[in-house]
Amino acid sequence: MGIIKVNNIRVFAYHGCLEEEAKIGSEYRVDVTVKANLKKSAKTDELADTIDYVHLNYIVKEEMAIRSKLLEEVAQRILDRFFRELRTLKKATVSVAKINPPIGGNVEEVVVILTKKR
Template structure:
């Protein structure tokens, strides 16, 4: 078993419960960790034998572009697509963080972390 991480994916999106968030949007940081057998790819040196991190990034970008009120819903959609489209994944964790959230204080970020297993 091995781990593939895609860290610090930075995107601008329009998630949140407030109407202002839908209009002006916010900056987000997404971190992804997937577990899969990397034994074959470590020997074959062939992309078809591993989890393509370009595909992981593509899914994150597509799902982040779909507006949601809650970050939990966004993270769950990302996980669901990982498991639907990338059959090699055994376990995945996704962290979706809203940077400088509008919560009436000096807060760097709020983050939702979800994990799913096959």
């Protein structure tokens, strides 16, 4: 078993329960950790034998572009796509952080973290 991480994916998106959030948008950071059997790719040196982190990044960016009220829903959509499209995936964790959320205080970020296993 091995782990691949894609950290600090920066995205500008329009998630949130407030109408203002749908209009002005916010900055987000997404971190991804996936577990899969990487023994074959470690031997073959072939992209087809591993989890392509370019594909992970692509899925994150596509799903972040779809507006949601809750970060939980966005994170779940990302996980669901990972497991639909990446057959060798065993476990994945997705962290979605809203940078400087509009919650009436000096808050750096709010983060939702979800994990899914096959």
